[in-house]
Amino acid sequence: MTQGSVLVPLQLGRAEQEAALLDYSLAITHSAVYLHCSGPAAEEPPTLATLDYVTHCLEPAAHGKPRANVYPLLPFLGWAVERIATQLRDVTEVVAAAEHADECHALIDRLNAVRPTVGLPSIKLTLTAGHVAANDAAAPAQQGPEGGAASGASSGPEPQSQQGGESVQAPRPQSRVIGEWPSAPALQFKKVAVGGTFDRLHAGHRLLLAATAVVATEQIFVGITADKLLASKKNRELLESYEERQAAAVAYMELVNPRASVMAGPLTDPSEPPLCAFDPEFDAIVVSEETVPGAHTINQVREKQGFPPLTIVVVGLIYSRHSQAKLSSTDLREADAAGTYHTT
Missing domain, CATH: 3.40.50 (Rossmann fold)
Structure with a gap:
């Protein structure tokens, strides 16, 4: 080691x-x-x-x-x-x-x-x-x-799990874009939004944040779910604080893209659209497949204000090869609570 x-x-x-x-x-x-x-x-x-x-x-x-x-x-x-x-x-x-x-x-x-x-x-x-x-x-x-x-060891075939007696491989993630953008086929945007809870930053989070950093040329705004909205989460006492989650997300994107400025703010009300819905300077939002509907809602708010729609950059979900389930902060907290998680 x-x-x-x-x-x-x-x-x-x-x-x-x-x-x-x-x-x-x-x-x-x-x-x-x-x-x-x-x-x-x-x-x-x-x-x-x-x-x-x-x-x-x-x-x-x-x-x-x-x-x-x-x-x-x-x-x-x-x-x-x-x-x-x-x-x-x-x-x-x-x-x-x-x-x-x-x-x-x-x-x-x-x-x-x-x-x-x-x-x-x-x-x-x-x-x-x-x-x-x-x-x-x-x-x-x-x-x-x-x-x-x-070492002369070679890797074996792609690990698989058994479901219903059949061998199953995890889905292959595929990125996609919803909408148009002027620099096509290059994916480059001046001001990009991304959001999430980002507890126990894992590979799925890093993909979302890395994709945001890669496509941003000037500014990134990352919305972080406020602590008060997480009170009902399982193993709530193990949740990282807002400050910890914000610092981790910002630092990750700053390192991947040292040329872009990264700002963060709390998401405090799930019924209120985020900042990018009210700022005409934003031109893209990066989301996972699970949160595409939320991006469409943001564009509906922008349309009512006469703003152009955000280009929606969608990244795939990352799955664990062992469980065939997408990575989840809830599962990681559960493993911590049970004392079964031992790697970083």
């Missing part, structure tokens, strides 16, 4: 195929996993496909460590190697597949050339020989020639 956070070089368009490498990276740290994304999908303005690739980046956490701190870092949002070297002070290790050794050595050289100039220690490189399954992460690893772990 590494003592710090890890950086994983990742071709964004291959995130789904690299799930086992992401599993392994999640398994070896209790700190953050930063995904140093590359390729056209990471370097060019976002499209719907970009959001699906980001979904694949966050899905592995849902299957074992749903509350893990996973951050997709895209160059078009300013995450050049020099920023990674100086801003991600907690990174101690780069984890990558052995077949990418040459490019990873070049990356390490660039990172370690910059870090001493800001008083940071060098980063080490761990190479895995092939795709390492998460279940093998705790096993002793052989030392490769680079001084990092080298």
